[in-house]
Amino acid sequence: MFKVGDKVVYPMHGAGVIEAIEDREVLGSKRKYYILRFPLGDMKVMIPLESERAVGLREVIDEKGIQEVIKILKEPKGSGSGNWNRRYRANLEKMRSGSIYQVAEVVGNLARQDHDRGLSTGERKMLESARQMLISELVLARNTERNQVENLLEKLLA
Structure with a gap:
């Protein structure tokens, strides 16, 4: 599991920083989400925590x-x-x-x-x-x- 401040890569979208981990209700279902901000393009994405492996979320290279x-x-x-x-x-x-x-x-x-x-x-x-x-x-x-x-x-x- 990633934490706030981690630099991660979301395949086909690029690299971003986890700004927050929040509980959100989407389509009547309450789940925890990573709130990921992409510095290039100034875009934000919500990724369900339980989907991190399925979507291929990974750490930025060293x-x-x-x-x-x-x-x-x-x-x-x-x-x-x-x-x-x-x-x-x-x-x-x-x-x-x-x-x-x-x-x-x-x-x-x-x-x-x-x-x-x-x-x-x-x-x-x-x-x-x-x-x-x-x-x-x-x-x-x-x-x-x-x-x-x-x-x-x-x-x-x-």
């Missing part, structure tokens, strides 16, 4: 994890199939996994593909979404500003 992300971004794996539809589905599964390392793979591979051959509109949107997920976690993990993380990503993906 310094060792940051170094692994940097390594992945420097040396991405192959982008897989030449078929954009298969590649899109594979990348979507990686993003849904909640793993920052798989999200970093998606960012690295799509950024390089965009540079080399360009991306379809769907893949460009996916790259932006994966990038935002990655940035949100690195901002909280490094306790830094968004522009510093964006500058780091630009250098790593150049």
Whole structure:
């Protein structure tokens, strides 16, 4: 169980901070909820405590994890199939996994593909979404500003 002030990742949404744990009545049912605030985008989400595992809520990575992300971004794996539809589905599964390392793979591979051959509109949107997920976690993990993380990503993906 997480506590107020913990930095956590909510897959497909990004990283945020647990602001409160509150009892709320929703649809006639009273439950405890994490109130999660996402610093990027200034959004709040309520997640039932009993659903934390099902939704894949996890802690933000540590310094060792940051170094692994940097390594992945420097040396991405192959982008897989030449078929954009298969590649899109594979990348979507990686993003849904909640793993920052798989999200970093998606960012690295799509950024390089965009540079080399360009991306379809769907893949460009996916790259932006994966990038935002990655940035949100690195901002909280490094306790830094968004522009510093964006500058780091630009250098790593150049």
